[in-house]
Amino acid sequence: MDHERDEGNLMSNKHPNRVSAQQPPMDEQAQADQHDQQPKLTMAEATTFLDVSPDALLIVDTAGSIVLANRQAAQLFGYAQTDLIGQPLEQLLPERLRTAHVAHRDGYVRAPRVRPMGVGLDLLGQRQNGSEFPVDISLRPVQIERALHVVAAIRDMTTQRLLEQERALQATLIDLAHDAILVCDPINRIRSWNKGAEDLYGWSEQAALGRISHNLLQTRFPSSRGDVSTSLEQIGRWEGEVVQTCQDGHVVTVESRQLLLRDEQGAPTAILEMNRDASLRQRLEQAHAPAHVEVLQKRTFLHQLLDALPGGVCVVHGLDARLVLANREASRVWGAVWQLEQSLQDFLEEHHIRVHEVSGRALPPERWATLRALCSGEAVLQQQEVIRQPSGASLPTLVNAVPLASAYWQSLGDSVPLSRALPRQPAEPLVLVIYQDVRLLKEAEYFKEEFIGITAHELRQPLAALKGAVGTLLLQTARGHGTPLADWQQELLQDLDQATDRLTDLTDDLLDVSHLQAGRLALQRAPTDLVSLARRVVERTQKTTTQHQVTFASQATCAEVLIDPRRIEQVLSNLLTNAIKYSPQGGPIRLTLTLDAPVHSAVEIQVQDHGIGIPTHQQARIFGRFMRADNAQGIGIRGAGLGLYLSRTLVEQHGGQIWFESREGVGSTFFVALPLEDV
Numbered sequence: 256m257d258h259e260r261d262e263g264n265l266m267s268n269k270h271p272n273r274v275s276a277q278q279p280p281m282d283e284q285a286q287a288d289q290h291d292q293q294p295k296l297t298m299a300e301a302t303t304f305l306d307v308s309p310d311a312l313l314i315v316d317t318a319g320s321i322v323l324a325n326r327q328a329a330q331l332f333g334y335a336q337t338d339l340i341g342q343p344l345e346q347l348l349p350e351r352l353r354t355a356h357v358a359h360r361d362g363y364v365r366a367p368r369v370r371p372m373g374v375g376l377d378l379l380g381q382r383q384n385g386s387e388f389p390v391d392i393s394l395r396p397v398q399i400e401r402a403l404h405v406v407a408a409i410r411d412m413t414t415q416r417l418l419e420q421e422r423a424l425q426a427t428l429i430d431l432a433h434d435a436i437l438v439c440d441p442i443n444r445i446r447s448w449n450k451g452a453e454d455l456y457g458w459s460e461q462a463a464l465g466r467i468s469h470n471l472l473q474t475r476f477p478s479s480r481g482d483v484s485t486s487l488e489q490i491g492r493w494e495g496e497v498v499q500t501c502q503d504g505h506v507v508t509v510e511s512r513q514l515l516l517r518d519e520q521g522a523p524t525a526i527l528e529m530n531r532d533a534s535l536r537q538r539l540e541q542a543h544a545p546a547h548v549e550v551l552q553k554r555t556f557l558h559q560l561l562d563a564l565p566g567g568v569c570v571v572h573g574l575d576a577r578l579v580l581a582n583r584e585a586s587r588v589w590g591a592v593w594q595l596e597q598s599l600q601d602f603l604e605e606h607h608i609r610v611h612e613v614s615g616r617a618l619p620p621e622r623w624a625t626l627r628a629l630c631s632g633e634a635v636l637q638q639q640e641v642i643r644q645p646s647g648a649s650l651p652t653l654v655n656a657v658p659l660a661s662a663y664w665q666s667l668g669d670s671v672p673l674s675r676a677l678p679r680q681p682a683e684p685l686v687l688v689i690y691q692d693v694r695l696l697k698e699a700e701y702f703k704e705e706f707i708g709i710t711a712h713e714l715r716q717p718l719a720a721l722k723g724a725v726g727t728l729l730l731q732t733a734r735g736h737g738t739p740l741a742d743w744q745q746e747l748l749q750d751l752d753q754a755t756d757r758l759t760d761l762t763d764d765l766l767d768v769s770h771l772q773a774g775r776l777a778l779q780r781a782p783t784d785l786v787s788l789a790r791r792v793v794e795r796t797q798k799t800t801t802q803h804q805v806t807f808a809s810q811a812t813c814a815e816v817l818i819d820p821r822r823i824e825q826v827l828s829n830l831l832t833n834a835i836k837y838s839p840q841g842g843p844i845r846l847t848l849t850l851d852a853p854v855h856s857a858v859e860i861q862v863q864d865h866g867i868g869i870p871t872h873q874q875a876r877i878f879g880r881f882m883r884a885d886n887a888q889g890i891g892i893r894g895a896g897l898g899l900y901l902s903r904t905l906v907e908q909h910g911g912q913i914w915f916e917s918r919e920g921v922g923s924t925f926f927v928a929l930p931l932e933d934v
């Protein structure tokens with residue numbers, strides 16, 4: 256059993272040379288004296304003594320052999336009791352220490368004396384399974400059957416050593432702390448004084464130990480010292496600010512926490528005191544006070560600004576759109592209050608809120624403007640979303656979702672309201688979402704559509720009457736009935752006839768548009784041969800012009816599709832009329848029909864002209880309502896800008912597509928693709 260500070264005992268080996276076989280033998284008289292003082296036992300007494308002892312005990316003879324071992328000793332070293340008898344004592348030591356131990360043992364035998372437990376040696380034992388463990392040992396010489404023996408009481412110190420290590424760690428930690436940590440006895444004498452206390456107050460540990468803490472530090476308590484003592488007595492702790500004086504005379508304000516420790520009987524054993532310099536915090540607070548006020552002002556301002564906005568404003572972050580902030584109007588838009596850090600989808604599900612397209616179809620989450628902007632990192636502007644609120648009410652909105660640079664946002668720091676909810680990870684996308692309530696706009700649009708519908712409807716009858724009257728007048732006078740017309744009268748009536756046609760076309764278009772908007776334009780599908788339909792429209796169109804050669808070409812002789820023939824005729828007629836109208840110089844116009852076109856459909860129709868073309872910058876909007884290109888208007892070609900809008904809507908209602916290629920001054924080709932599945 257090893258030790259650090261060798262005292263030459265039975266089981267130590269650190270300085271084996273100090274006690275060696277060559278050491279001169281003890282004075283004989285001294286040996287005789289000691290012999291007289293040693294307890295004398297018979298072997299039977301020694302056995303009984305071992306059996307009744309609670310400690311692990313071994314009795315060893317002067318040759319180092321184990322003579323007796325009790326059950327506790329056998330258990331401690333992992334042997335059967337009988338196996339230990341007759342074994343050399345060194346068997347219970349780690350091998351590397353055995354040789355040296357023999358010398359220690361010999362030395363002890365020459366001058367045997369009592370060595371009590373806990374003399375502070377670091378001794379080691381070894382179990383039968385080879386594992387080592389720290390032990391403490393007391394030794395006592397004893398006469399058994401008139402021969403010198405040694406009784407060794409052995410204690411396993413494993414737990415004790417661990418506790419000691421832990422305590423050493425705690426002491427290191429206490430020294431590492433910036434706070435001043437003091438342990439005082441119940442009458443406030445300083446028992447422990449850490450490095451933090453040295454740094455704060457200036458006294459070394461040595462100078463502080465034993466002094467009454469509040470005398471040394473001239474502590475001034477907020478009320479009285481009595482209050483502190485009462486609090487410690489009654490609730491075991493006290494917290495507050497105290498003013499203390501350091502060794503160099505300067506005064507510090509400290510935040511003090513004190514704890515009264517008691518023993519098992521409840522008697523006070525120590526006061527634990529932890530003091531933190533508050534002057535630094537106070538100085539910082541004073542320095543930051545103006546900035547803090549400014550931050551508060553900014554925060555209030557931003558709050559007011561957001562709440563004053565007419566639209567719902569939200570800022571969300573993360574791919575699941577968790578809420579960072581929202582203004583008051585946002586809650587009105589949703590009809591519910593969105594909690595900070597709640598994801599958009601969770602919020603909508605919790606309150607049974609739905610998002611729809613204008614058509615009434617449910618809008619899937621991946622198409623919500625907010626999630627689109629978060630995922631793509633690009634702004635989604637003017638997306639129409641209808642919000643079905645928890646009450647069941649529907650709110651049409653226009654949504655703008657604009658990604659924000661999170662660095663910019665974070666630079667606002669505390670000035671942003673609810674800054675605690677700001678994204679922690681700068682890499683997370685951040686999006687500003689603005690919801691505009693377009694209920695009023697929708698109502699205005701509805702009234703406008705209604706007005707157009709009624710007006711167009713009311714115009715139809717008088718127009719038809721006018722057309723009929725002009726036609727009859729021209730026909731009857733041509734047949735010689737009534738007074739013949741002068742040339743100028745004839746021309747006037749022809750102009751009137753054409754104007755009536757244009758006005759009739761316009762009112763028809765307007766009526767169609769208003770029916771479309773109201774969702775009342777239903778297709779009347781019927782199996783139709785598209786080849787003959789297209790040929791018919793071409794032939795009819797050719798009759799309206801002498802300047803243009805309108806030709807028809809088709810691979811197939813027949814292409815039967817399930818369409819509304821009147822509406823598809825309207826589309827082709829519109830494209831051909833446009834081709835003529837926007838080719839004022841005349842020229843060829845060609846309608847081509849192809850089967851099995853590659854674009855989502857099997858029938859493709861092209862209408863090609865060599866007219867004025869459409870300026871590039873207006874091409875993206877040319878299918879819009881009332882949209883007309885500048886060049887067409889510039890040269891005085893009349894139109895209302897409804898034909899293409901109607902054509903696109905009708906083609907799309909058939910499940911088809913319409914698009915064009917055009918170069919200004921060169922010409923245009925319009926394409927219509929219709930699916931064959933419906934045939």
Ligand code: ADP
Nearest residue numbers: 833834837868883884887894895896897898899
């Ligand atoms: P409208 O012809 O009554 O003005 P449309 O909706 O049919 O209305 O056409 C919209 C606009 O598209 C026209 O005003 C014209 O500027 C342009 N456009 C249409 N077709 C052609 C074409 N074939 N060539 C050049 N411009 C065209």
